[in-house]
Amino acid sequence: MEREQVIKKINGLGKSIMKNIDDMESPNVSIPQRNINNITFNKSKNLLELGDKKSTRSFMNVAHSKRFMQTVLIAGKCRELVERDKTASIRELYYQLKHTIADSKENTFEDQSESDPLVVDLETMLGTLREELHLKADDKGTLIGNIVIEDSGDFIDCSKLGRSGLSVPSIVEHYKFQDVNADYVLVIETGAMFDRLVEEKYPQKNNCIMVSTKGQAARGCRRLVHRLNHDLGLPAIMFSDGDPWGYYIYSVMKAGSMALAHESRRLGTPQMKFVGMTMDDIDTYDLKKVTENLKDLDKKRISELLRYPWFQKKEWVKQLNLMSEKGVRIEQQALASKSLEFVAEEYLPQKIEKGQLLP
């Protein structure tokens, strides 16, 4: 989207609020709802989509007053950022806007947890992307592999970054992919497993790019995997813990999240496949002794996943039910019970070779 267009959209918001005031109406904005009631799963595209239910945030409603005021402050700051062509992190935004309200002990924002969701509100409300509003989140995620990326005129060879790899920024729109020599992208949940595979020289030996999400994937990470898959046609494979949380990270990578359903199209990678850990691995690789019992919270999460429309594929229903039946979860690093090299030399290459992947 062009900068002028973004500014026009932000200005439109200001005008509509000013019109409310001139008409002696309560100043209000209308925000698409971002909860399960307004999310649909598009089976053919394998993506979460946002419905058209909206809620109104009105200044005269004291339950909304503060958030309404905060939303306007953020919109104003974004307009300033876009006009000055500066990009701020959402943490910087929080500090830029935080101050004490006159004649009170109250701050405009008490905590960053107050401003972060409002940034997403503004994105959905205006139909713009975060980066178009010149905002970015903190860096999270790492990439290593045989790819050269051009970033603002600099060339980064991601195969020559030692063991640390490239830290994935929150905005990757400006990345230009140069030399690529890889067969697929392996997305890894934990940093520890990523490190193990780096040490075993897995990317070199298997000719792939590795990305670590370090827990739930940030937007930058998701957008980058999407682009590697979409722009370069590289297959993407997920490798996570065998528990409901790992499986959910996979579903977010693949189909998108509820909170950012409006961006699923850009952030999701519908063609992604899943290599492990599966419940079947426990028997196949004789890992019974290194499983861990499910906690109440895990069980609760399993039944939640079973209710999500995008988990209704028979393979996934089977995995989740198996997990409930066995009452256990299995971590990626449990494979170390065989040997440190086992994961890199046997488990992953064999499963990927044979195509033992879940959809």
Next chain:
Amino acid sequence: MDEKVEERRADDLFKEFKETSITEFFRKNKAHLGYSGSIRSLTTVIHEMVTNSLDACEEAGIQPEISIGIKKLGNNHYLVRSEDNGPGIPIKHISGVFGKMLAGTKFHRNIQLRGQQGIGVAGVTLFSQTTTGKPMKIKTSVGKGKVNEIELMIDISRNKADILSNNEYSQYWRGTEIQCELKGVNFTLREQGPFEYLRRTAIVNPHAKITFTDPEGRKTVFERSTDKVPKPPVEIKPHPKGTEVDDLVNMSKITDGRKVSSFLSSTFSRMSNAKANEIQNFINKGEAPFDLNKSPKKLTWAECEQITNAIKEIKFLAPPTEGLQPIGEDQIRNAILNILGPEFEAILTRNPTSHSGGVPFQVEVAIAYGGQAGRNIGEGRKVEVMRFANRTPLLFDSGACALTKSVNSVEWKRYGIKDFDNSAITILVNLVSTYIPYTSAGKQSVADDEAIMKEIRMALMEVGRKYQIFHSRQRRALEKEARKQILMRYSVELAAGLANLTGKDEEKILKKLNTLVLEKLKLEAEIQTLEDDEEEETENGFDDKEGENDSEGGEAENDSGDEESTEKPVEEVEENGA
């Protein structure tokens, strides 16, 4: 000589015996008569004096002006003085009023009088005399030019006034002044003390002006809030139901009736010859039949018991209610506004009904909030329950009293009073009846009676509902103020944000925003008032079941009102999570 000596001795002994018997009577019954403990004794003295004055003024149709003064003379030693503008006491009655124990005219008069409590002002004379050995000083005049100043004591041996001095002089003045010294009493500002007694007396006697000077010299004037002197209560015959055996025995001794049957029909209301015959039939069926044609003077206790048993089984017409004299809602309101100056008050006088199968009674209740309502306990206020029986404050034995129990049986939380005990609220309950069933002769607490407790409860619930409406209105006003504060505070930030967003002038935006907020709040308040009025209408309609048929017309009106009021809130659709 010897014989004479012996005679004298016998005479002395007899005299001594009589002397001890009446002092003994007083000593034994002191507690029952209100003279127990140093605090209560003093309150009882004040009660006897004030009651005498109020009753006398009312019977003469005079607006009472009473002043009471207490002076400390020493440790547990006080001088009490009371003065009224009453009709005065004719000299020939003075001895009877002040000097004769149990001569009170109020005993066995089936009339709603304050004086049902206590033994009358003669008890004060005796109490003063036995504790200090000093006489009662009385100044009185009926206003015809002669004033008498009298000093008297009770001649215990003869149970008669002994007038020590009588100074008569000419002056045009009307009223009665009493002065006496007391020992073994103690003045306190606590709930059971004279001040509280007079404050409460003033509340239920809005036609009286009462001035009180305490031992510290502090003067409090409870002004009258109405000029209307209540009509003296009409004496009515007792209703057969609610008559106890001992009442019947006592009455049978003083009747002029020659036969029991005529004694019954002439003494009781609703007692026709036919009803007397029914009693006869009932007795005939009993174990020891007797003839109602016998002389009432010859009735034995057992026979009286048979008669009262018969009465319990026989149906009688409900008693006449003209003997009851409630204070009235307007009068109570005036008094409460005058003395408590509350932010809110609700008063209710229920219709007369009967207890114990036939004794007429009536209940009056009030609730007051804010101002001087509630008991002042230094830091803040606590709830205060004022109990009255026939306008007389009941200050003692509150725990055992049916009035207290009725108040506590109400679920005050339902009416928006979260912490009842610690609220600045005064609850007033006045029980009006020709016969009040006290728990004991101390007459400070009413016995549990289902009919009475139910009436009080119902009445309290009704005023409770009124309080609730007031309370929610008040709460809304507070909420509205809080909302205004919040909106005004955020407006400043919002205006700055909008200025940044639109590039327009911040000052102008803020001005517009403030106008908007104030206008919106005003509009909401108006709609709320409309809704409240509707609420109250339906509330009233609720009690009035006969009004149900009229509801068709009313509903149509309500509909149009609802539409108007729902129009606004639509704007503020709740945000379903972000």
